[in-house]
Structures are given as structure tokens and as C-alpha cells.
Amino acid sequence: xxxxxxxxxxxxxxxxxxxxxxxxxxxxxxxxxxxxxxxxxxxxxxxxxxxxxxxxxxxxxxxxxxxxxxxxxxxxxxxxxxxxxxxxxxxxxxxxxxxxxxxxxxxxxxxxxxxxxxxxxxxxxxxxxxxxxxxxxxxxxxxxxxxxxxxxxxxxxxxxxxxxxxxxxxxxxxxxxxxxxxxxxxxxxxxxxxxxxxxxxxxxxxxxxxxxxxxxxxxxxxxxxxxxxxxxxxxxxxxxxxxxxxxxxxxxxxxxxxxxxxxxxxxxxxxxxxxxxxxxxxxxxxxxxxxxxxxxxxxxxxxxxxxxxxxxxxxxxxxxxxxxxxxxxxxxxx
Numbered sequence: 001x002x003x004x005x006x007x008x009x010x011x012x013x014x015x016x017x018x019x020x021x022x023x024x025x026x027x028x029x030x031x032x033x034x035x036x037x038x039x040x041x042x043x044x045x046x047x048x049x050x051x052x053x054x055x056x057x058x059x060x061x062x063x064x065x066x067x068x069x070x071x072x073x074x075x076x077x078x079x080x081x082x083x084x085x086x087x088x089x090x091x092x093x094x095x096x097x098x099x100x101x102x103x104x105x106x107x108x109x110x111x112x113x114x115x116x117x118x119x120x121x122x123x124x125x126x127x128x129x130x131x132x133x134x135x136x137x138x139x140x141x142x143x144x145x146x147x148x149x150x151x152x153x154x155x156x157x158x159x160x161x162x163x164x165x166x167x168x169x170x171x172x173x174x175x176x177x178x179x180x181x182x183x184x185x186x187x188x189x190x191x192x193x194x195x196x197x198x199x200x201x202x203x204x205x206x207x208x209x210x211x212x213x214x215x216x217x218x219x220x221x222x223x224x225x226x227x228x229x230x231x232x233x234x235x236x237x238x239x240x241x242x243x244x245x246x247x248x249x250x251x252x253x254x255x256x257x258x259x260x261x262x263x264x265x266x267x268x269x270x271x272x273x274x275x276x277x278x279x280x281x282x283x284x285x286x287x288x289x290x291x292x293x294x295x296x297x298x299x300x301x302x303x304x305x306x307x308x309x310x311x312x313x314x315x316x317x318x319x320x321x322x323x324x325x326x327x328x329x330x331x332x333x334x
Contacts, residue, residue, distance in 0.1 A: 006127060010140040013124045014148050017106055020122065021078075021156040024104055028072050029057040029150065030079045032065045032094045036219040037082040037108075040142050042211025043301050044080075044150040046258070051162065052154055062090035066097050075102035080149060082107065082142065084128070086114020095119040108145055124149070131220075131323060132306075132313035138177055139170035143302045165292040169299060172290040177306050180286050188311040191279055192318035198277075201227055201250045202241075204267060206234035207260030209301045212308065216252070220312045224323040234263040242270060250277040254304050257283050258297035281307055 029048060031041035041059045048057035060068070062081070073079075079098040083091045086109035096119045098105050107120035110128045117123040126142045129135035138144060147166055155163035195201065201221055205213035214231040221229035232241045234253075245251065251271055255264045271278050283300035286307070291299055316323045328334065 007137050007140055010125055010127065010145065013122065014145065014152065017122050017149060018152045018156060020104065021153055025076045026078045026104070026153065026157060027055055028077045029055060030065065030073065030077060031057060031059045032062050032079055032091065033082040034062050034088055034090055036215045037084060039211040039215035040082055040146055043143060043208045043298065044146045046208040047147065047150055047298055051160055052158060054158060062088065062094040065094050073098065073101045073103060077103040078153065079103045079105045080146065081105065081116065081120065083116050084110050086111055086116035088116070092116045092119055106149060108142060131309035134174065134177055134181065138173045143305065144170055147298065162294065165295050169291045169295045173299065175290055176288055176303060180303055180307050181310055183286065184307050184310045188314040191311060192314035195250055196315065196318035198250050199228055201229055201252060202232055203229060203252045204232040204234050204237060205254035205256065206263045207256060208258045208298060209254045209256040209304060212301045212305045213254055216308050223329065225315060225319060225321055234267040237267045245271065245275050247276040249275065251275055252279045255280065255282040256297065256300040256304070258300065
């Protein structure tokens with residue numbers, strides 16, 4: 001499929017889903033996935049929490065979604081699932097479980113067909129580029145598709161005006177990412193050389209950006225670099241985790257543009273007072289002038305996620321440990 005057709009295809013898939021919303025009563029959204037796909041869900045939950053007056057949203061690990069069996073799951077529920085290649089067994093079972101409960105199920109996949117799609121009412125095939133590389137269509141990347149689905153839902157059910165602002169902003173997002181890469185590459189190379197031998201690196205964020213910190217900790221540092229890590233919520237930092245900080249412990253702090261930024265600023269002050277090995281990635285330092293002002297807080301995690309992947313590529317080059325190398329994943333029974 002050509003690049004242009006990929007864009008049109010994904011937009012058509014989303015349009016059909018938006019039409020389906022009009023035919024359903026939806027009062028609960030369940031965002032269901034595993035690992036990095038689960039991390040994708042946090043910004044959309046944040047948006048629904050902030051914007052909706054009639055719809056609630058929860059993020060679930062695919063297996064726990066089945067085991068916990070939420071009593072509110074039913075015909076008035078929307079379940080959005082994600083698996084990059086559509087083959088994650090737990091997520092496929094979660095889709096089947098949700099459909100059996102009468103929920104409307106939508107699955108996001110990079111591939112055109114997969115077991116997850118077979119168990120879902122609708123699928124969306126998102127665009128994807130390797131870490132650190134510019135996606136030709138960031139407006140239909142996974143995070144963007146999730147926003148299209150959740151903001152579109154609130155546009156249909158509550159008349160929320162953010163959906164059109166999202167679409168207009170996404171059309172300019174490639175320019176934002178291109179500038180961000182140019183701005184970050186030298187700093188990423190320097191960071192990689194300085195931290196290639198570190199055994200542990202903590203990541204921290206809050207609000208709409210927390211999922212980005214979580215994804216970087218478990219998918220990049222732990223899975224792809226075999227470094228010890230933990231994603232720390234900035235609001236929880238002072239309730240235990242700050243005791244681990246000293247001048248020899250590396251921390252990455254993500255600072256966004258949403259309403260929870262004061263928690264990140266508080267953490268920043270303490271990190272600067274008591275730590276030295278710090279990487280501060282602040283969305284304010286990047287040019288988002290082409291993005292609608294009301295959308296910048298919501299789109300900051302998409303920007304920070306991309307910048308972190310630029311750092312990941314350079315870290316892998318410095319460590320000599322390719323991001324594709326695995327010890328267990330896809331290699332042994334689990």
C-alpha cells in the first residue's frame with residue numbers, strides 16, 4: 001500500500017468508527033493492552049478524565065481485564081485495544097472477552113490482518129516508523145489514532161470541540177517532530193556516551209506524560225537495553241522513591257504542558273538540589289507554535305515520546321546493544 005493510501009485507509013477506518021459511535025450508547029471506555037501498547041493508552045485516559053462529563057475511562061492490562069472482569073463492562077462500553085502486530089495472545093483474548101460482554105471493540109494494529117483483528121468489531125491500521133526515525137504520517141501514528149478515537153467519541157456524544165483542533169494540529173505535527181530531532185540529536189549523542197555504562201536509569205513524569213515514562217522504562221531501558229529502571233510518578237516521588245536519589249543515580253524527568261506540570265516542577269527542584277546525573281526533557285523547550293494552543297498539553301507526550309526514541313537510538317549505539325536484541329522475548333516459552 002502506498003504512503004498516501006495508508007493515510008487515506010486509516011482515516012477511512014476512523015471515520016467508520018465515528019459513525020458507529022452515533023448508533024451506540026457509550027458511557028464507559030476501557031483501554032486495554034500490554035507493555036508499550038498499554039502505555040499508549042494513558043494520554044487518552046487523561047483526555048477523557050479532563051474533558052468528559054458523562055463518560056469514564058480506565059486503563060487495563062489485557063490479562064487483568066479478563067481476570068478482574070469489571071462489573072461495568074457491557075453493551076454500553078467501548079473497549080479499545082492495541083497490539084503492534086496483532087498477535088499478543090492476552091489482548092486477543094481480551095477482545096473476545098469484551099465482545100462476549102456486548103461491548104463495542106476497536107483494535108489498533110500496525111499490520112493489516114491478525115488474530116486480534118479477527119476478534120474485534122473494528123480495526124485501525126496505524127503508521128509506524130522505527131525508533132528515532134521520522135514517520136511519514138505521524139498524524140495516523142498509534143498515539144494519534146487513539147486521540148482520534150477518544151476525542152472523536154466526545155465530539156459525537158458531548159459536542160466536544162477539541163476533535164477538529166486535534167485534526168488540524170496533527171496535520172502540522174511532522175514539522176514539530178522534524179525540528180525536535182534536529183534540536184535533540186547532539187544532546188542525545190552526548191547523553192548516550194555519558195550514560196552507556198550505567199546499570200540503572202529512573203524515569204519520571206506525571207499526568208498525560210506518565211505513560212511515556214513508563215514505556216521508556218519498561219520497553220527501552222529494561223527490554224531493549226537490559227538496564228534496571230522504574231517509572232516513577234512525579235506525584236509519588238516524595239512518598240518513597242526520592243530516598244534512592246544521590247549524585248550517582250541517573251534520572252530522566254519529562255516535563256509536559258498539562259495541568260499536572262507543578263508536580264514535575266517540584267520534582268525538578270529536588271533533583272537539582274540533590275542529584276547530578278539528570279536528563280530533563282521539557283516540552284516547553286521545543287517549538288510547538290504550529291499546534292493549536294489548547295492542544296499542546298495533550299500532544300506534548302507524542303513529542304516527548306519521539307525525542308526519547310532519538311535518545312534510545314543513540315544509547316543503543318553507544319552501548320553496542322541493538323534495540324532489537326532480546327534474551328527471552330519471542331525466543332523461549334512464556
